Amino acid sequence: GGTATSAQPEKPASTTSADPAVAAAVPERFKKAGVIKVASDIPYPPLEMFDENQNLTGLDVDLAAALGAKLGVKLELQKQAFDSIIPSLQSGKNDIIMSGMNDTPERQETLNFVDYLHAGFSILVREGNPENITTVLDLCGKTVAVQKATVQGDILRSYEQQCKDKGSAPVNITELPMETDVQTAVRSGKASADVVDSAVAAYAAKTAGDGKTFDIVRDPANPAGYKPVYTGIGVLKKDSELSQALLLAMESIIADGSYDKILKKYELSDYTVKKTGLNLGKDTK
Amino acid sequence: MNGVLATPEATAPPTTQAPLLRASNVRKNYGNVQVLKGISLTVNAGEVMCLLGPSGSGKSTFLRCINHLERIDGGRISVAGELIGYTQRQGRIFEMNPREVSRQRRGIGMVFQRFNLFPHMNALENICAAPVGVKRIDKQHARKRALELLDRVGLAHVATSYPAQLSGGQQQRVAIARALAMDPQLLLFDEPTSALDPELVGDVLEVMRSLAADGMTMVVVTHEIGFARSAADKVVFMDGGVVIESGLPAEVIDNPQNPRTVSFLNSVM
Amino acid sequence: MNGVLATPEATAPPTTQAPLLRASNVRKNYGNVQVLKGISLTVNAGEVMCLLGPSGSGKSTFLRCINHLERIDGGRISVAGELIGYTQRQGRIFEMNPREVSRQRRGIGMVFQRFNLFPHMNALENICAAPVGVKRIDKQHARKRALELLDRVGLAHVATSYPAQLSGGQQQRVAIARALAMDPQLLLFDEPTSALDPELVGDVLEVMRSLAADGMTMVVVTHEIGFARSAADKVVFMDGGVVIESGLPAEVIDNPQNPRTVSFLNSVM
Amino acid sequence: MDADVNTDDDVAAVPLRHPWRWVVAAALFLGIAVLVVSLWTNPNIHHGTISKYLFNPKIVNGVGLSLLITVVAMVVSTVLGVLLAVMRLAKNPVMNAFAWLYVWVFRGTPLLIQIVFWGYLGLLYSQISLGVPFTDFTIFSVDTNTLVPAFTAGLLALTLNQAAYSAEIIRSGMLSVDPGQHEAAASLGMSPSYTLFKVVLPQAMRVIIPPMGNETISMLKQTSLLSVIAVLELYTVATQISSQNLRQVELLLVVSCWYLFLTSVLSVPQYYLERHYGRGNAAQQAPTPLVRIVSALRRAKHAPTEPTPTDTRGRKS
């Protein structure tokens, strides 16, 4: 967008130094511009949000700073509604996406993903878990709200057979535009549970109503959440050189340990990728 | 022809002794201006009364008070012994509710200076609207009656024309037919012939006379001295919101006593 | 008083030889109905012509053709030697562009049957609108002139009233003042007195006569035989879209030749 | 015009020429052509996706739902709007104040918030109960989410909101009717309600219909706001699909095609309603552009001797 919310984190989370090999891979266009514009649906805590001083912070923000350092080009986050995030790339307003976007085969037709998270989903229910949901199969026959831009809908649909085996109706999925709408639906009782990225669920359970609104369903069998999927930086197919450069930069920050430090800062270490790659996302079904 | 216009109500006015219309000391203000300053007059059943007077003398206002289109500020108006717009119970006067006022108005027809036809209805529909919608007369019957009335005013051929397609003269005649269709006891005319074609004034007067013969009472505001002289039973000359002179046409028109009447008649004739 | 109404244009009609208004074989259709079937007549500068005729005879339509409010389908109309609505160049006739038509209309005043005052302007603004907006006359001057005209029609006291606050008679007089304010060469009246108070008809006739004396030419559609007889230089009787009879008032009104004229006049008088 | 009486005083004038019209027409046509061609050949738009999803059953269902909601909401809200307009113009101060308050609140708050309110009524009131206020006495009580499912909530929100806007339009239409009409009706003894329905509203219609056409078309597109309570109308379905396959531009174009189509369909009844209520009005209805173009072409064909293209439309006959 035109109004860049390019607030810089007050202190870099890690002391990354430039990597000449990585910097060499950056396409000429971006070297010349000195900046890569990053589309991000701010705020999407804890990936991108504002701190008390209205400074932009979050996992994506710190990662962007670290990657920028490696590339020798600044990565600047710009606020961008998810509904028009692809047009913003195609029209040249932005260059890449860092918005907690899940890597799926369908999306790989449009974008290349440089994956940086491998996380499952969690189940968020009302405080005190009034419907006594303990595993994902308890959701069969219940109304579950999810955000429409996410892959959780498809994942839940894939449980249809297991629900049937259990002698129950499939999950009734309600897709809503924003994560806040999803949480409102759960609060009002329109939906029994919110199925959402584990990281977001953890934030909501901690923050909403001073931690007194939601509970996370803890399934001891799946400590990192159900059905982990990859989350990546989206780059248009036509900019494959840029995705290669980002891949190199990602490998470089994993290698020097700054990646681990950043995830640890946001309590997301459960979801690190052992090894990054391009388009690691597989069909969820 | 008379059969068309004569109706049981019209032929048998409820009280033949008392006057059909009685106005006493009627006053009306617009803001701080008193437009009617105490009008008293009576009209007997079957009489035609002509109201003459210069512009702004309050003729239209008085006419509108008779069917309670304007609320009077003082005095009394009664038609057929019934107080217009008010009910008297145990010596006190109560405002009438709107449904009752509507009922009273049904017995009082009015023809306006500016026709006020319903522009979205054709001539026939204009005439049938009230009989069908208010009196709940059978549609076929109302239509037949409306066609007869249109024929009487010489407009059978424009039954399906809309007001905008009619000349001024034609519109006014439709308006008269519309008023007649409700079989009123009393008909009020506000300069009915001012937009009428002279050839047809005669026809309309003929209709009005036959109505009078059947017991219809009429109050006619007009500038047509000729008509007042030949058709009126009583002529009232108003100026500045008061009745200056009244009496038989021969008295008021041909032998006026008041200098204002004299000067008005001189300028008109 | 005459000074108010007399203007250079009006006192010096461009061609004193030729008639000011010449209509020849004017035809007009509405759809398939021919409303004017070949009207030919002339009016000289300073003359007052009265158009008589029953309802629907096409009088209003003819008047509207004169200032090109209706486009004629055949024949010619010219005012002061200028073809109305068309230009002649090299023997061919061209449609005139709208700006030129507006210019022509400025010289032809018109008073409508239904007044057509601008309801959002008060009497004074109604009169000043065209002189100020079209002729670009100084506002103060136009206002002074408008007040004089209002005084002439007896309405100086309602200068700031809106049309809805005026009686019908008052509205029509404002409309006449509005037409006079443009100092037209030719004035068209469509039943100007039908809504006028009888006391004031005389005043208006007086104004019209003084205009005529200054070289103003007028065409008046009217049902007032008395006025036609006393004020007209020429009377034309129309019926069914054709001129039945025309001539001096004394000829047409008092000694009509055509049986339709005779019957019309009988019914009117 | 067809009469062949060509006497020399006939008006067989050379019609006024309008050379600029043709220049402007050509420029406009060229401009539109450039726009359409450049849209069509744009490499960023994948035409295959458009044709694939245009008649996708989910999309078609969404279209049906949007249309259904629009029609129901408009009909019900118009009835409410008439009621509110009458209350607003009534002499009764209670009615008047109520109508004023209603319009103020419902026009004053965003529709989206009203949708959220009705959709998540359960958030504020988990039970709806009928009883005596401020006491514990209740007659019955029912779970809100059972009583008001998402679809009903959406419909309710759109209808109540629209009623406020319609009321203002209808009120202004009623004010445009000549007061003489009320008097004529009153003098015939017509009741206020008969006067309203048979005299005032039919005349007000001419003024009411065009803005109500606007409102209907807005409503069609406002249905998209129901996505916050997961009613699967056209726009929601399209964004659901596009957020999966990331073909956002293509799906917006699919949605645009459908909306353009629906808008055109909805303006047909508007046109005929306008004609119907325009009857008896002297100002003639302008024909639709299509009709005009066809008749212009026909006229051009019948004037083969005319050297330059002319326009005789100015003629009033």
Added chain:
Amino acid sequence: MDADVNTDDDVAAVPLRHPWRWVVAAALFLGIAVLVVSLWTNPNIHHGTISKYLFNPKIVNGVGLSLLITVVAMVVSTVLGVLLAVMRLAKNPVMNAFAWLYVWVFRGTPLLIQIVFWGYLGLLYSQISLGVPFTDFTIFSVDTNTLVPAFTAGLLALTLNQAAYSAEIIRSGMLSVDPGQHEAAASLGMSPSYTLFKVVLPQAMRVIIPPMGNETISMLKQTSLLSVIAVLELYTVATQISSQNLRQVELLLVVSCWYLFLTSVLSVPQYYLERHYGRGNAAQQAPTPLVRIVSALRRAKHAPTEPTPTDTRGRKS
């Protein structure tokens, strides 16, 4: 009324009583009270959040931006709307067809899509160049994203879209003016444009203003759609805050308060415009409810001998 001539034939009637009015008024008042109290005491609403964010500088900035966009877009679109309405009613078929097409396209496609189109014009045309179509000849060329920043794009989209709706409203207003007015103006030699601005539009205003008031209020709330192209108006700011602190309901209430306030502010000029253009119209303007309540109270005070509350509002004087 003040005259004290109490002769026995005076109309000193007992005014019509309206017992139902008072019952209905009481019921309505009670209903509203219950609603407000239950909203206020609802445990799901955190009042601290509301008061904390009501005057948050980001929110206040958003309010200012919303208002600015609304005012600019309405003013410019009204001018365009008059132009389009005149073209639509003109005899010139080219203008007519153009205006028709404009209205069709801009009313027919969702505003959101138009916003995306203008916001991402660069998607379709990365350079805007002036030159001869279908050739390589260009006069100048500029980067689209430089030429059309987000704010401008949003304003452009709202304005062009609104012009289509306004055109229909203005057209209907112009049709409501008596054709006799055009004739009177023509007979005075007034030019079409003078007639338009001095005779037709002032009279049409009475019919145009109420729906345009509607449109202004809609526009205020439509500014929220600009969130897709990241213009930080009120609604966008509020959702940003709520997606972080997860207090969606409270922030929607904050937004509602502001919109109600802005709507009320915007209806003040509407009221005075309606009064102004209603001058010379016989049907009198209804006073605002506030004025009515005040004068009703005053009247009640001046009739102390009256045993029951009465209403004399029915009086026409």
